[in-house]
Amino acid sequence: MRRSLTKTEILRKKDDIDRIFKSGERVSCLGMRLISLDNGLGFDRFIVIPAKHYGRAVDRNLLRRRAKEIFRNYSGRHQYQENTTEITKDYVLIVYPGKVSSFSLLESDITKLLDRSNRK
Numbered sequence: 001m002r003r004s005l006t007k008t009e010i011l012r013k014k015d016d017i018d019r020i021f022k023s024g025e026r027v028s029c030l031g032m033r034l035i036s037l038d039n040g041l042g043f044d045r046f047i048v049i050p051a052k053h054y055g056r057a058v059d060r061n062l063l064r065r066r067a068k069e070i071f072r073n074y075s076g077r078h079q080y081q082e083n084t085t086e087i088t089k090d091y092v093l094i095v096y097p098g099k100v101s102s103f104s105l106l107e108s109d110i111t112k113l114l115d116r117s118n119r120k
Contacts, residue, residue, distance in 0.1 A: 003072075004068070004069075004072065005046065005068050005071070005072050008043065009044065009045055009046060010045065010047065010068075011045045011047035011090055011091075011092070012047075016045075016090065017047065017092060019037065020035055020036075020090050020092050021035060021092065023037060024036055024037040024092070025037065025117065027116045027117050028113075029109050029113060030109075031096050031098075031109070032093060032095045032096065032109060032110070032113065033093075033094045033096075033113075034091060034092070034093050034110075034116075034117055035091070036089045036090065036091050036092075036117045037089060037090050038087055038088070038089055038090075039088055039089060039090045040088065042078070042088055043078055044077050044078045044088050044091065045089075045090045046067075046068065046071045046090075046091045046093070047091070047092055047093070048063065048064045048068065049092060049093065049094050049095075050063055050064075050094075050097075051094060051095065051096045051097060054096075054097045055097060063095055063106075066103055066106055067093055067106065067110060070106065070107050071114075074110075074111060076114060076115065076118050077114075089118075091114070091117070093110065
């Protein structure tokens with residue numbers, strides 16, 4: 001059993017990310033912002049972008065690993081399937097420096113943002 005996001009579930013292309021920034025729906029909480037946009041692919045995609053001056057590379061990579069794990073375990077996520085008619089989205093998570101300290105705080109904030117984004 002795979003215990004990470006698949007390569008198809010991670011946003012990588014600059015054109016896709018720019019499209020989400022341009023016309024996506026935004027929800028925010030203290031220290032982070034989530035931008036989402038329908039993709040019509042049949043599965044959700046995700047990327048974490050630490051804001052400028054977030055810290056050392058070690059801190060940024062730890063944040064990315066933790067956020068991806070939280071997204072992977074999120075119950076409202078649509079995993080990769082061949083045929084689905086459900087609405088699927090692309091998500092961009094922007095995290096600002098100095099606001100996130102522990103895994104449990106990060107987990108609660110990200111799940112709140114994902115829940116709010118999926119209600120719209």
